[in-house]
Amino acid sequence: MNNVNTIIEHAEQNCKSHGARLTIKRKQILSSLVQSSKALSAYELIDLFLQQSGEKIPAMSVYRILDFLEAENLVHKLKLANKYIACSHITCKHEHGVPQFLICSTCHTVKEITINKSTIAELQNTVKNAGFQLVSPQLEINCICNECLASAA
Structure with a gap:
């Protein structure tokens, strides 16, 4: 990713542009x-926080922070793994499609991609035709x- 400081400044x-504060x-x-x-995971972030700052942070605080960051479109929650990843488009100024995540089952690296909106619409129709929303x-x-x-080869 880009320089971390640049990303944090942009975030x-x-x-600030909509009245929120990045503490x-x-x-x-x-x-x-x-x-x-x-x-x-939140608990991996708690461990990193302690390593980096020497300060303990309660799990509830981390979950509130993650909820805030997700609401600000700065992070995404991977629901199946119950883990979080920074949005790869934090510094972009244009709108993006629906984020999709490729997750390596071996090393657990995650790559964010976008899928064409027409593909998502087709998926929605298929789901609807199957009797689901x-x-x-x-x-x-x-x-x-x-x-x-x-x-592995």
């Missing part, structure tokens, strides 16, 4: 996610990354 400006603890949690290539168009796709594939 701070984004929050020091929020910045630290976001920074940990930005620097990680893997999705992290799509609650979230976010897909989390189990994959194996090229590095893991190459090292």
